[in-house]
Amino acid sequence: MKKLWGGRFQKTPEKWVDEFGASIHFDQELVLEDIEGSLAHVAMLEKCKIISEEEAQTIKEGLNKLLKKAEAKQLPFEVDYEDIHLNIEKLLIDEIGPVGGKLHTGRSRNDQVATDMHLYLRKHVEAIIEMINQFQKTLVKKAEENVKTILPGYTHLQRAQPISFAHHLLAYFWMLERDKQRFEQSLVRINVSPLGCGALAGTTFPIDRNFTADKLGFDAIYENSLDGVSDRDFILEFLSNSSMMMMHLSRFCEEIILWCSQEFQFVELDDTYATGSSMMPQKKNPDMAELIRGKTGRVYGNLFSLLTVMKGLPLAYNKDFQEDKEGMFDTVQTVEGSLQIFTGMIETMRVKTDNMAKATKEDFSNATELADYLATKGMPFREAHEVVGKLVYTCIEKGVYLKDLQLEEFKEASSLFDVSVYEILDPVYAVQKRMSEGGTGFIKVKEAIEKAKGLINN
Numbered sequence: 001m002k003k004l005w006g007g008r009f010q011k012t013p014e015k016w017v018d019e020f021g022a023s024i025h026f027d028q029e030l031v032l033e034d035i036e037g038s039l040a041h042v043a044m045l046e047k048c049k050i051i052s053e054e055e056a057q058t059i060k061e062g063l064n065k066l067l068k069k070a071e072a073k074q075l076p077f078e079v080d081y082e083d084i085h086l087n088i089e090k091l092l093i094d095e096i097g098p099v100g101g102k103l104h105t106g107r108s109r110n111d112q113v114a115t116d117m118h119l120y121l122r123k124h125v126e127a128i129i130e131m132i133n134q135f136q137k138t139l140v141k142k143a144e145e146n147v148k149t150i151l152p153g154y155t156h157l158q159r160a161q162p163i164s165f166a167h168h169l170l171a172y173f174w175m176l177e178r179d180k181q182r183f184e185q186s187l188v189r190i191n192v193s194p195l196g197c198g199a200l201a202g203t204t205f206p207i208d209r210n211f212t213a214d215k216l217g218f219d220a221i222y223e224n225s226l227d228g229v230s231d232r233d234f235i236l237e238f239l240s241n242s243s244m245m246m247m248h249l250s251r252f253c254e255e256i257i258l259w260c261s262q263e264f265q266f267v268e269l270d271d272t273y274a275t276g277s278s279m280m281p282q283k284k285n286p287d288m289a290e291l292i293r294g295k296t297g298r299v300y301g302n303l304f305s306l307l308t309v310m311k312g313l314p315l316a317y318n319k320d321f322q323e324d325k326e327g328m329f330d331t332v333q334t335v336e337g338s339l340q341i342f343t344g345m346i347e348t349m350r351v352k353t354d355n356m357a358k359a360t361k362e363d364f365s366n367a368t369e370l371a372d373y374l375a376t377k378g379m380p381f382r383e384a385h386e387v388v389g390k391l392v393y394t395c396i397e398k399g400v401y402l403k404d405l406q407l408e409e410f411k412e413a414s415s416l417f418d419v420s421v422y423e424i425l426d427p428v429y430a431v432q433k434r435m436s437e438g439g440t441g442f443i444k445v446k447e448a449i450e451k452a453k454g455l456i457n458n
Contacts, residue, residue: 019079022079022082022083023082023083023084023322023325024077024078024079024081024082024083024084024087025079026325026326026329027083027084027113027325028077028084028087029120029325029329030084030113030116030117030120030325031070031075031084031088032067032070032071033115033116033117033119033120033123034084034085034088034112034116035063035066035067035070035088036119036216037112037115037116037119037195037216038063038088038103039060039063039064039067040195040212040215040216041103041106041107041195041212042056042059042060042063042103043056043060043211043212043215044207044208044211044212044215045102045103045105045106045207047208047211048205048206048207048208048211050105050106050205050206050207051102051105055099055102058096058099059092059096059099059100059102059103061096062092062095062096062100063092063103065095066088066091066092066095075087075091076091078090083109083113084116085109085112085113086109089101089103089104105205106196106198106203106205106207107195107196107198107203108197108198108199108200108229110197110198110199110200110229110316110317111194111195111196111197111198111199111225111228111229112195113321114194114195114197114228114229114231115193115194115195115216117234117235117324117325117328118190118191118192118193118194118218118234119216120328121190121234121235121238121328122187122190122191122217124332124336125183125186125187125190125238126187127336128183128332128335128336128339129180129183129184131336131339131340131343132176132179132180132183132245132339133180133456134339134343135176135339135342135343135346136173136176136177136180136452136455136456137456138343138346138347139169139170139172139173139176139346140170140173140449140452140453140456141347142166142169142346142347142349142351143165143166143167143169143170143173143445143449143452144166144449145166145351146164146165146166146169146351146353147164147166147442147445147446147449148164148428148442149164149165149166149351149353149356149357150162150163150164150165150356150357150360150427150428150431151163151165151168151266151356151357151359151360152356152359152360152363152365153168153365153440159359159363159364159365160365161365161366161368161430162360162365162366162427162428162430162431163431163440164431164440164441164442164445165351165353165356166445166449167439167440167445167448170445170448170449170452172248172252173452175248176245176248177452177455179241179244179245179248182241182244182245183238183241186234186237186238186241188219189233189234189237190234190238191217191218191219191220192218192219192220192221192222192234193209193212193213193216193218193220193221193222194221194222194228194229194231195209195212195213195216195221196209196212196221196225197222197225197226197228197229198225198229199229199316199317200225200226200229200230200315200316200317201225201226202225209221225316226315226316229316229317230313230315230316230317230321232306232310232321232324235306235324235328236303236306236307236310238328238331239299239302239303239306239327239328239331240303242299242303242331242334242335243296243299243300243303245335246292246295246296246299246300246334246335246338247296249292249293249296249338249339249342250292250293250296252342253289253290253292253293254293256269256286256289256345256349257286257289257290257293260284260286260289264355264359265352265355266351266352266355266356266359267349267350267351267352268284268349268350268352269284269286269288269289269345269348269349269350270344270345270348270349270350271284272344272348273286273287273288273289273341273344273345273348274286274287274288275287288341288345289345292338292341292342295334295338298330298334299331299334299335301327302327302328302330302331303327305323305327306323306324306327306328309321309323309324357427360427361401361403361427362401363401364392364395364401364402365427365430366402366403366424366425366426366427366430367388367389367392367402368430369424369425369429369430369433370384370388370391370402370421370424370425371384371385371387371388372384372424373417373421373424374387374388374414374416374417377416378416379414379416387413387414390413391405391409391410391413394409402425403422403425407419407421
């Protein structure tokens with residue numbers, strides 16, 4: 001079969017070579033963007049009088065017919081035509097005749113594929129931003145329901161201080177807010193048009209790059225044609241932003257997995273987001289959380305894969321660039337799927353408030369309150385820290401908790417203790433008194449929820 005680029009060649013590749021070099025297996029994902037870019041390009045060719053109005057109209061009609069078939073997933077693609085661009089060009093020529101070959105005037109597959117990927121990422125990054133926003137709304141709603149739900153806060157996976165569960169959930173809200181900002185900021189670099197850069201040096205045809213950029217909704221054009229066809233920073237930035245967001249989701253998954261365990265029993269996931277065991281009837285496994293945690297690795301891999309592809313490439317286009325798409329498509333699918341699953345998982349998650357509260361009363365996470373109590377009565381904090389540390393040791397030796405000690409035992413440790421000590425040992429007291437900005441005090445958490453609402457309602 002004659003190649004559309006085959007004029008200079010005396011031989012055609014063997015079938016297996018075509019199969020190895022073709023990208024149509026995966027870049028057909030760009031079919032809608034490819035046709036969209038072509039419609040803008042032909043409109044520009046007509047405006048600049050590079051082709052006639054009649055030719056342009058015929059090409060537009062042909063492209064719109066292909067677009068309808070593409071939307072209905074009825075376009076046949078062939079490996080012999082290598083990629084989405086040559087397949088669309090061949091289908092267009094079949095549809096309207098040789099005039100379809102004029103569509104490629106003044107452009108190259110190099111600027112064409114770059115344009116397709118800019119259009120594709122813009123659409124999906126905007127969708128991801130909205131999905132993050134929806135997830136944040138779910139977190140805020142769950143936080144509102146659990147302002148006064150108390151659970152142990154941890155450091156080193158050891159119980160540290162009691163906190164509001166809403167405060168814990170809002171920590172992930174703010175991680176996601178930074179993720180959302182990074183994606184929003186990346187649109188500045190995604191929304192730039194490489195169309196018209198040609199193969200690497202521009203074109204001798206009197207094209208209007210700003211016209212096609214405006215037609216496609218781009219904010220700017222690449223100022224250098226070499227850069228325009230060889231830049232993949234915008235994809236790397238997307239993969240980097242996605243990796244960071246997946247890291248945040250993976251951390252959250254790890255906590256949910258722990259909270260679901262028999263040892264914690266802090267939450268229970270809806271059956272939709274769990275599976276059972278083929279052998280053990282009692283099992284309810286948090287598989288969706290585990291899967292998102294696992295999929296984080298593949299997103300990292302896609303980032304490092306493209307970084308490695310790019311690290312030694314001279315300007316301008318190289319066939320290596322064909323390896324830029326599968327990781328991008330895979331990351332888009334992974335990120336969008338993970339956000340959708342996570343939103344539903346948190347929305348339907350049952351919080352076991354009694355188990356959380358019980359956990360705060362069977363540990364020493366109120367020890368800091370005891371040290372602060374002595375410090376407010378004039379004892380240097382370092383001395384107070386040591387006094388309370390010895391009391392904790394005494395409790396461990398006796399198999400009791402601080403609240404179980406008699407007042408005489410407190411007074412033996414320091415004369416500054418009086419009966420009010422039992423009030424400050426209450427975990428609820430410990431939480432509500434933490435009124436510093438960004439702290440877990442109930443009033444501050446409510447203020448944080450209102451601030452969060454303002455961000456997601458914009």
